[in-house]
Amino acid sequence: MIKISNLSFGYKKKNLLFNNLDLSLTPGNIYGLLGKNGAGKTTLLKLISGLLYPHGGSCTIDEAKTIARDPDLLKEIFFLPEISFLPAVKVREYLEIYTPFYPKFNKEKFFQYLNDLELETNGKITNLSYGQRKKFSVAFALAAETKVILLDEPTNGLDIPAKSVFRKLVASSINEEKIFVISTHQVRDMKHLIDPIIILDNGEVIFNQQIAEIEQKLSLRLQREEPEENEALYYENTLGGYAVLSENHDDEDNDIDIELLFNAVVAKNEKVKTLFNTGVAV
Numbered sequence: 001m002i003k004i005s006n007l008s009f010g011y012k013k014k015n016l017l018f019n020n021l022d023l024s025l026t027p028g029n030i031y032g033l034l035g036k037n038g039a040g041k042t043t044l045l046k047l048i049s050g051l052l053y054p055h056g057g058s059c060t061i062d063e064a065k066t067i068a069r070d071p072d073l074l075k076e077i078f079f080l081p082e083i084s085f086l087p088a089v090k091v092r093e094y095l096e097i098y099t100p101f102y103p104k105f106n107k108e109k110f111f112q113y114l115n116d117l118e119l120e121t122n123g124k125i126t127n128l129s130y131g132q133r134k135k136f137s138v139a140f141a142l143a144a145e146t147k148v149i150l151l152d153e154p155t156n157g158l159d160i161p162a163k164s165v166f167r168k169l170v171a172s173s174i175n176e177e178k179i180f181v182i183s184t185h186q187v188r189d190m191k192h193l194i195d196p197i198i199i200l201d202n203g204e205v206i207f208n209q210q211i212a213e214i215e216q217k218l219s220l221r222l223q224r225e226e227p228e229e230n231e232a233l234y235y236e237n238t239l240g241g242y243a244v245l246s247e248n249h250d251d252e253d254n255d256i257d258i259e260l261l262f263n264a265v266v267a268k269n270e271k272v273k274t275l276f277n278t279g280v281a282v
Helices: 041-049 091-101 107-116 130-143 160-173 211-217 258-267 269-275
Strands: 002-009 018-025 029-035 056-061 077-080 148-152 179-183 197-201 204-209 218-223 234-238 241-247
Touching: 002 041, 018 041, 018 056, 018 204, 029 041, 029 258, 041 056, 041 077, 041 148, 041 179, 077 130, 091 107, 091 130, 107 130, 107 160, 130 148, 130 160, 160 179, 197 258, 204 211, 204 258, 204 269, 211 218, 234 258, 241 258, 258 269
Parallel strands: 029 179, 029 197, 077 148, 148 179
Antiparallel strands: 002 018, 002 056, 197 204, 218 241, 234 241
């Protein structure tokens, strides 16, 4: 389990990004971490991985403090930043250098992932395009078989077929011992993959709910006429009319649009909190 307790952090001590942040993440889940630019998504991933030190409070993984940077803990964490450094070496040289840090690294799966992503790596890694380097990095991250996998904008640079393969690989990689946290703006790429949904805004967790709970509470419909204020929790113009998010009074089956949900939570946060019966949904 990842447990963040009373955590405070800021790049300038007089201007804190996080102030007394609390959050618990449990194994067996692929968390979607959403937020506007500057909300603190990447910073939170770095705090979880121990790359940044909090000013106060703590972050632990299975009760071990991440700031200690203990090797026994680090071998169970893989953080893939949006843009990662790759040295000018060939694939097998890269594996020789970096796989010793991850004792459970599965080379067979790694090369299968490369094949699934249609990536040939005969030359140096630095000769690959941006999208190809992203494929390589994703394959390595998943093959590391760590308990905690933190992915920051993993689908940026991937083509449409690769995004589909990415979803399948992540879905097949999760088990009851692993925690995935995927920070992304590309929510449409993550449809039917991320669950629960965590939304950060101004350094606060303003929403943290499972998809089943969201679809039980909220209903999405398309209509031609603009809804009345009391008919909708939130709505947006769409092709041919309006996409309307409202309270689900009739237990309708739903397939919630995550992008619309995000906009609703940010714009109508107090109403959302009331609907989910929580002061801050954590």
